[in-house]
Amino acid sequence: MTRSLFPNIDWVGYVDWTVRDFHGYQTRRGSSYNSYLIRDTKNALVDTVKAPYACHLLKSVTELLPLAKLDYLVVNHAEPDHGGSVGAVVKACPQVTVVTNKKCQAILSGYHDTSNWNWQLVGTGDTLELGNRTLTFLETPMVHWPDSMMTYVSQDGLLFSMDGFGQHYASCHRFDDEEPIETVLAEAKTYYANIIMWAGKPIQRALEAASKLDIKMIAPSHGTIWRSHMDRILAAYQDWVVCKPSPKVLVVYDTMWESTAMMARAILEGASQPGITAKLLYIRAGDYTELATETLDAATIAVGSPTLNGGMMPVIGGGLTYLKGLRPICKAGFSFGSYGWSKGGAAAVQRELEETKFEILRDPLECQYRPTPEVLQECREAGKMLADKALALTCAVESKS
Amino acid sequence: MKKYECNVCGYIYDPEQGDPDNGVEPGTAFEDLPDDWVCPECFVGKDEFTPVEE
Numbered sequence: 001m002t003r004s005l006f007p008n009i010d011w012v013g014y015v016d017w018t019v020r021d022f023h024g025y026q027t028r029r030g031s032s033y034n035s036y037l038i039r040d041t042k043n044a045l046v047d048t049v050k051a052p053y054a055c056h057l058l059k060s061v062t063e064l065l066p067l068a069k070l071d072y073l074v075v076n077h078a079e080p081d082h083g084g085s086v087g088a089v090v091k092a093c094p095q096v097t098v099v100t101n102k103k104c105q106a107i108l109s110g111y112h113d114t115s116n117w118n119w120q121l122v123g124t125g126d127t128l129e130l131g132n133r134t135l136t137f138l139e140t141p142m143v144h145w146p147d148s149m150m151t152y153v154s155q156d157g158l159l160f161s162m163d164g165f166g167q168h169y170a171s172c173h174r175f176d177d178e179e180p181i182e183t184v185l186a187e188a189k190t191y192y193a194n195i196i197m198w199a200g201k202p203i204q205r206a207l208e209a210a211s212k213l214d215i216k217m218i219a220p221s222h223g224t225i226w227r228s229h230m231d232r233i234l235a236a237y238q239d240w241v242v243c244k245p246s247p248k249v250l251v252v253y254d255t256m257w258e259s260t261a262m263m264a265r266a267i268l269e270g271a272s273q274p275g276i277t278a279k280l281l282y283i284r285a286g287d288y289t290e291l292a293t294e295t296l297d298a299a300t301i302a303v304g305s306p307t308l309n310g311g312m313m314p315v316i317g318g319g320l321t322y323l324k325g326l327r328p329i330c331k332a333g334f335s336f337g338s339y340g341w342s343k344g345g346a347a348a349v350q351r352e353l354e355e356t357k358f359e360i361l362r363d364p365l366e367c368q369y370r371p372t373p374e375v376l377q378e379c380r381e382a383g384k385m386l387a388d389k390a391l392a393l394t395c396a397v398e399s400k401s
Numbered sequence: 402m403k404k405y406e407c408n409v410c411g412y413i414y415d416p417e418q419g420d421p422d423n424g425v426e427p428g429t430a431f432e433d434l435p436d437d438w439v440c441p442e443c444f445v446g447k448d449e450f451t452p453v454e455e
Binding site: 141146202 | 409410411422442443
């Protein structure tokens with residue numbers, strides 16, 4: 001299956017309708033691995049697909065071009081969802097020159113036997129003339145690995161943006177104006193939160209470099225191609241790179257015998273103030289993907305766990321480990337939880353929140369066995385404090401901008 | 402004091418700025434960073450840094 005972006009520039013990727021677990025990221029709407037073919041005096045394939053789908057990629061390319069006529073394979077990123085089929089393409093097209101940067105070459109050589117490959121190494125500002133079209137390369141380290149780069153076609157204003165602006169989203173369509181845009185933006189947010197939230201500063205630098213280009217279309221490596229709603233995704237990225245807080249309070253918890261759940265609901269009740277969006281996330285009914293996505297734009301967060309064997313519940317521990325790695329910035333919150341004969345759960349949560357560099361708003365909010373009316377009232381007051389802090393953080397950001 | 406560049410991601414450690422997000426005060430020389438300090442952008446250790454030629 002192919003689809004034209006511009007005359008002689010075609011999408012030749014693979015839509016993966018079945019994937020639901022992308023190294024732990026719950027991809028409820030599937031995904032796509034986008035690969036693009038540019039036919040010119042010289043012909044270039046930009047990126048490949050996940051290894052199991054190499055045959056589909058080669059079939060799509062041959063619909064448009066004999067494999068013997070492929071001159072270049074541009075690799076913007078070696079991660080196996082994009083670079084997984086590079087070996088298969090080189091095997092099918094031994095004449096091809098792999099065009100990439102030095103770091104990507106090293107990583108590709110870690111995943112593939114590259115001993116017989118032809119290479120052309122490029123860096124920021126280097127160009128590759130294809131005939132009527134010119135490719136210009138822009139290294140964007142950490143968006144999303146050290147090797148990541150973007151490729152720009154100046155004649156069309158087309159940016160192959162690799163993992164930037166991507167979404168895990170399977171569709172029979174390729175373009176943003178053929179899809180419900182709010183759904184695409186929601187998936188772009190989930191993707192940002194779960195894949196690249198930790199790289200806010202490198203992404204800011206990449207956005208700044210890309211802003212000097214005249215961009216008319218952004219073709220990422222996953223999901224929908226942006227051509228009609230670029231303003232919306234670019235504006236969203238400006239907010240996401242700084243984890244811009246919205247007046248939103250998130251209450252996350254696990255529970256054993258409902259005591260921590262009672263506390264969570266009381267905190268939510270207190271946080272449900274005018275102008276505030278308050279959300280309750282029972283971690284075992286949701287998942288870590290939802291936790292990261294909801295955290296991205298929340299200003300304040302309370303995380304609760306009962307005490308299990310002197311510490312926190314493992315599902316909460318896993319969620320906090322996941323969040324810590326994604327490095328959400330400028331968040332404030334506190335921990336809470338019930339305990340039986342000995343404490344430990346809420347304190348363990350607080351240590352994780354501290355390590356995630358949350359501003360800690362109060363000591364762990366704890367109760368023994370079942371929350372009393374007094375404890376539930378304290379929870380409501382703590383929830384109100386989360387709401388007040390969320391409004392303050394949001395106003396502080398608004399007044400700066 | 403010398404600046405150091407991360408070989409992996411290109412982050413520049415500037416001693417004048419330090420790394421306040423990770424508890425390193427401005428004015429801290431690269432050599433004085435704790436052994437367990439890691440690149441704030443890509444997590445690799447100090448041994449992956451090279452002095453920046455001025």
